[in-house]
Amino acid sequence: MAQLTDDCFAFDGPLMPLEAMEALIKNRVVPVTGSEIVALADARGRVLAKDVIAPIDIPHFDNSAVDGYAVRHADLNASGETVLKVSAKVMAGQSAIPDVGAKEAIRIFTGARMPDGADTVFMQEDTREDSGSVVLPSGLKRGANRRLKGEDIVAGSIAMPQGRVLDAQNLALAAALGLTKLEVRRRIRVSIFSTGDEIVEPGTSLSGAQVFDANRMLLRHMLEQCGCDVSDLGILRDDLPTLERAISDAASSSDVVLTSGGVSTGDADYVKNAVEAIGSLVFWRIAIKPGRPVAMGVIPHSNGNRAAFVGLPGNPVAVFVTFVRVVKPLLAQLAGAVIKPQQPLMVVSAFDYRKKSGRREYVRVALRPRADGGFEAIKHPQDGAGVLTSLTETDGLLELPDNVTSVKAGERVSFFSYAALSA
Numbered sequence: 001m002a003q004l005t006d007d008c009f010a011f012d013g014p015l016m017p018l019e020a021m022e023a024l025i026k027n028r029v030v031p032v033t034g035s036e037i038v039a040l041a042d043a044r045g046r047v048l049a050k051d052v053i054a055p056i057d058i059p060h061f062d063n064s065a066v067d068g069y070a071v072r073h074a075d076l077n078a079s080g081e082t083v084l085k086v087s088a089k090v091m092a093g094q095s096a097i098p099d100v101g102a103k104e105a106i107r108i109f110t111g112a113r114m115p116d117g118a119d120t121v122f123m124q125e126d127t128r129e130d131s132g133s134v135v136l137p138s139g140l141k142r143g144a145n146r147r148l149k150g151e152d153i154v155a156g157s158i159a160m161p162q163g164r165v166l167d168a169q170n171l172a173l174a175a176a177l178g179l180t181k182l183e184v185r186r187r188i189r190v191s192i193f194s195t196g197d198e199i200v201e202p203g204t205s206l207s208g209a210q211v212f213d214a215n216r217m218l219l220r221h222m223l224e225q226c227g228c229d230v231s232d233l234g235i236l237r238d239d240l241p242t243l244e245r246a247i248s249d250a251a252s253s254s255d256v257v258l259t260s261g262g263v264s265t266g267d268a269d270y271v272k273n274a275v276e277a278i279g280s281l282v283f284w285r286i287a288i289k290p291g292r293p294v295a296m297g298v299i300p301h302s303n304g305n306r307a308a309f310v311g312l313p314g315n316p317v318a319v320f321v322t323f324v325r326v327v328k329p330l331l332a333q334l335a336g337a338v339i340k341p342q343q344p345l346m347v348v349s350a351f352d353y354r355k356k357s358g359r360r361e362y363v364r365v366a367l368r369p370r371a372d373g374g375f376e377a378i379k380h381p382q383d384g385a386g387v388l389t390s391l392t393e394t395d396g397l398l399e400l401p402d403n404v405t406s407v408k409a410g411e412r413v414s415f416f417s418y419a420a421l422s423a
Helices: 018-028 168-176 215-225 240-251 270-278 316-334 418-422
Strands: 035-039 068-071 082-090 104-108 120-123 128-130 133-136 158-160 181-185 189-195 229-236 256-260 280-285 293-300 306-312 345-349 360-369 375-379 396-400 412-417
Touching (some): 018 316, 068 082, 104 133, 189 240, 215 229, 215 256, 240 270, 240 306, 270 306, 293 316, 306 316, 316 360, 375 412, 396 418, 412 418
Parallel strands (some): 082 104, 189 256, 256 306, 345 375
Antiparallel strands (some): 082 133, 345 412, 360 396, 396 412
16 A cells, blocks of 8 residues: 555645645655556556566567668678679578678568678669679668667666566567566555535536536546556435545555545635545645646544655645646655656747746647748636636646746747647
8 A cells, every 4th residue: 555654745834836846745655555467458558566677688689771772791892893793592580691702792671680701681672783793882881771789789788677667669679689577666546535415427417506527537548548557436415424534445455545625724625624524635726827726634543554645725626736746746656657857848928918927837728830831829717626628628738837927919828738748
């Protein structure tokens, strides 16, 4: 289960910068224990539990990178064309490989093992055949178009380090090494629920001031994209004993309990009160917009498990932003994943904008091509954190740093696509 201490999120400042939050998670949260062996076909998105040591060299033997002619570079005329007799043909997969003799060339195909003695390959389109011989141009360097044994990976070296999140490229590498299974960390177990008397399930009838629950659908799919096992606890009403019991029960078998709504400072924010009653809630306001009211803490259970608690805001846009900037780093740390920092695409703002200093702000924008080959960012007309179409009708978020107070049209700004943020 989650390896957490009561003070793992301890922070006593009034408004936590994102960098401070990320540092706390990195320094105080220990990855979960436990691993399993899975087939390559089932390993995409999983986190390697230990280093993968290459059992073979890749390539496994010297081979040709092109279709052409394998020769001894020493036989070539440095100042003009060279004519060599074609003595044999070598196909990819052929096991019996003839040697190349002096003043000879061997017809060779891509991936075929290099003949002993040959060190250079001419591409067939650079040559011409002439009565059983081949005419070769001058100027080709020794070793051209030859793939050396082990030039990609040397047997015994670390092919993939522990903590790597496995994608299609990594799984292709594992297959090239002859592997069929990998040891990966177990999935992070996350329990989710929404709160509020006004929230109802899609498909039911609305009455009064009720609204359909969108947050659980959003969170469930984003968590699954992160490779988590998700337990959906549904919608819980604003009742303190019910919330205490539900959160405690979820903590018995979860690494993370994730909620939306009910963690602000109002009298009806029952989730905050419930967590404080059964666990240790270090509640802070993160220096981020949208999404400032975010809570983190620890929920101990009588069975000895300790689950992390994250309470997100109730508005769906704020849920999306705080998930990608707060929850994902926590999940990665718990999973023991080594995540490369995302690099923004630099675009040009097509609008003026003002913000407060001391907080990170994320602005929903659509991209439009520019004549110079770049892109400009068009701000969505509605800023509200409850406007879901501001996510569906835009391409991503501009990230405005804490110390920035204004953006002018024509300035270069950092853009993150939704696809990159959700990956």
